[in-house]
Amino acid sequence: MISNLISLENISLVRQDKEIINNYSLQINQKQKYNIYGENGSGKTSLLKIIAGITEPTKGEIHSNPSFDMNKDIFYIGHKYGLKNELTVYQNLEYALNFANNDDLSLIESELEEYSMKKYINTQVRYLSHGQKKIISLIQLTLISNKLWLLDEPFTGLDKVKIDLLLSKMDKHVSNMGSIVITSHNVKENFDNIKLC
Amino acid sequence: MLKSFITILLREMHIVLNTSSRVFMPIVYLLLIITFFSISLEGTTVGGYENILPQIIWLSCLLVSLLNMDSLFKEDYEDGTLDGIVINSEILEISLLAKVIAHWMFTIIPLVIVAFSTNLLLTAKLDVSIILLISLIIGTLTLSLIGSIVASLTLSLRGNGLLLSTIVLPLDIPILIFGTSAIYNASIGMNYNSEMLFLTTLLVLFLIIAPFAASFGVRNSLD
Numbered sequence: 200m201i202s203n204l205i206s207l208e209n210i211s212l213v214r215q216d217k218e219i220i221n222n223y224s225l226q227i228n229q230k231q232k233y234n235i236y237g238e239n240g241s242g243k244t245s246l247l248k249i250i251a252g253i254t255e256p257t258k259g260e261i262h263s264n265p266s267f268d269m270n271k272d273i274f275y276i277g278h279k280y281g282l283k284n285e286l287t288v289y290q291n292l293e294y295a296l297n298f299a300n301n302d303d304l305s306l307i308e309s310e311l312e313e314y315s316m317k318k319y320i321n322t323q324v325r326y327l328s329h330g331q332k333k334i335i336s337l338i339q340l341t342l343i344s345n346k347l348w349l350l351d352e353p354f355t356g357l358d359k360v361k362i363d364l365l366l367s368k369m370d371k372h373v374s375n376m377g378s379i380v381i382t383s384h385n386v387k388e389n390f391d392n393i394k395l396c
Numbered sequence: 397m398l399k400s401f402i403t404i405l406l407r408e409m410h411i412v413l414n415t416s417s418r419v420f421m422p423i424v425y426l427l428l429i430i431t432f433f434s435i436s437l438e439g440t441t442v443g444g445y446e447n448i449l450p451q452i453i454w455l456s457c458l459l460v461s462l463l464n465m466d467s468l469f470k471e472d473y474e475d476g477t478l479d480g481i482v483i484n485s486e487i488l489e490i491s492l493l494a495k496v497i498a499h500w501m502f503t504i505i506p507l508v509i510v511a512f513s514t515n516l517l518l519t520a521k522l523d524v525s526i527i528l529l530i531s532l533i534i535g536t537l538t539l540s541l542i543g544s545i546v547a548s549l550t551l552s553l554r555g556n557g558l559l560l561s562t563i564v565l566p567l568d569i570p571i572l573i574f575g576t577s578a579i580y581n582a583s584i585g586m587n588y589n590s591e592m593l594f595l596t597t598l599l600v601l602f603l604i605i606a607p608f609a610a611s612f613g614v615r616n617s618l619d
Binding site for chain 1: 399400403404406407410411414415471474475476477479480482483484485486615618619
């Protein structure tokens, strides 16, 4: 049975006297992939941050399913990578696993292998390119496997091979009862596309 | 909860191990300040400048620890790891307290050890040096906790380092006064218990207040 994870009801967000989101409602269900798309400045990132709990809406309510823990079951990747430049790839992923109370460090090597990043395992993140940092950031998703993935423009900076790999990871996550909300500038295939004006 | 506390401590330790300048630069600044004070005061102070050296060292530690204060949350804010801490922490206050304690342990404690050693070398007074060490341990942790509150509130501001120092300095004055008074009393053989008790009370007070205040500041800054 598919259940509702989070409900956003009549959400509005005003910043510096400008209405960024106006009376918006959204239900995020299990086993669903959502793509919130729109032009620059339409409030996509702000909406994602509201769902993540980083930003408080000016008006409206957010309800979550009692079986859904807003601290443990969400994984958010914004425009920044969420990686420490001074640490190696392995140390960053190890930290992410430990913080999520997951001790299975063997997953790190296998995931890096899949993304052809294993040779960078002991490289400090500061020496990686933007695209490589993005990949390491996204590898955290499959390592930690929280129920709801919130990803702000996840495909930016990736080549076609990595995009296809990421899409297959997303499909696998959804088939394992997970949910995904991404933002982008246009419609995506196999996603529930929601335009934010 | 304890696991996330330890995870953050270990992460900060690895960061410090991978970037040794975080530990050595404050120590270099401390030694430079002490050296310049010594050069300028030698022969000009009645009774010898050794009598005021522990106070100079205390003040130098305060000033140098202020230099590092804006990096407490700033780097995590800029690289996006602070988002993860806010979203995924079971208790955000504990995670932020872990960050403050890690910052204090790995960047301030080496400073305190060098301060103790320098005072002992230059004055050869073990009893005063020990009081200096204890008062610095208590005082610098309190300073870090106070700094965490202001750092969290000024996170999203550009060039917040100067603003942070301007706001934190007046709040540090009571700690400076009681820290240096304790050392002075110890050096003249008087009782220093009340000063140490006051410092400890301030520490306990800010141990309770600072995580909640920093949590409020961080959430507002990320919003």
